[in-house]
Amino acid sequence: MELWQQMIRDSVHSIDQLVDKFGIDRKVAEGLDEFFQARINPYYLSLIRYPGDPIWKQCVPDKAELDDIDGFEDPLQEDAMSPVPNITHRYPDRALFLTTSQCGMYCRFCTRKRKVGNSDKISMKELESAFKYLEKHTEIRDVVMSGGDPLMLTDTMLEKILKRLRQIPHIEIIRIGSKMPCVLPHRITQKLVDMIKKYHPIYVNTHFNHPWEITPESTKACEMLANAGIPVSNQAVLMKGVNDDADVMKELFTKLLKIRVRPYYLYMADETRGANHFRTSLDKGIEIMYKLRGHTSGLAIPHFVIDAPGGGGKIPVLPQYILHRDDNRIVMRNYKNEVFVYREAHADVKTETKIPVEINKKNGNGTNGNGNNGNGLKKPKNFKEKIEVTEMIHMSKN
């Protein structure tokens, strides 16, 4: 047995352990176990610094999960878009392929609780119909292996799947969605990366949410993947009490870059049953993005998205940088909240030097009386109910 497998075996998972280790009331622990079982491996457990800290919140079951009955079991409607077991086909040229129900840790905010945990939630017996679907649908050029966590499979099983996918000529890209580099980095062995790199192009999407998860162990794991030519990117989730702070996010994203992981997405938390206590306002996410752009390298800034409930896919959300737009010009703010004008290529602007900007409250440009424009940002310094901005005129030398 490999070290990582032993660490899975040694995980905190039983009701007795929840009561003894975390002081959870037995009745509540039973309810939580039935709702979504716990798995906290010794490595991730060792990252907890104090009760209720951002690591604890992500892995230790909380009574609040049982109080939330309004959330959806399948907020992204993955099951409704599943033509055969284990496949979700939402976007034209890519498909999600669920290969296991197991994870190195069970995250309390998980969107896929209905699929994760018991081994019967995703059946390995149904892989064949998934392969057949992928073979038949020649428009699919990108397969995202997920679960659960595909790196919970043994090297042998994982290689069987990769080999089979590589026999399908129209599949150009294989992505492995795995939280292992973060929650159980010991899984990333030299043997594993040597096997994976035979099936390039392979990408790994991982999932760090807090800078404390970047440790010597996770650094080594990400560097091993990168050294094998596997681009690694990160998908983080914005969560109350975990990372809803611009400084924490900046530290996370800049540290990820240092370990050669590219911040890719920052998600608003899904409307998942049992995870309402993690949700923040949208303004919080917009404020964080505004505090990142311009203040750190663009490489460290992920796309901020809402995965639309009902299966609408990822929709990007940006701070309101554009204050006004007409046929000729765009008036916008920069990261220092200063206002600038950009002229369209066709703009007929000769002598005009002042542009009146009408505030459009509907588009989020208006103020709400708090000096805040309704999307979490302060109004620009020279922003009034109606403002005039000076346009830069480039004078011709002739």
Ligand code: SF4
């Ligand atoms: S690793 Fe992913 S699939 Fe597994 S519990 Fe965490 S969020 Fe859910």
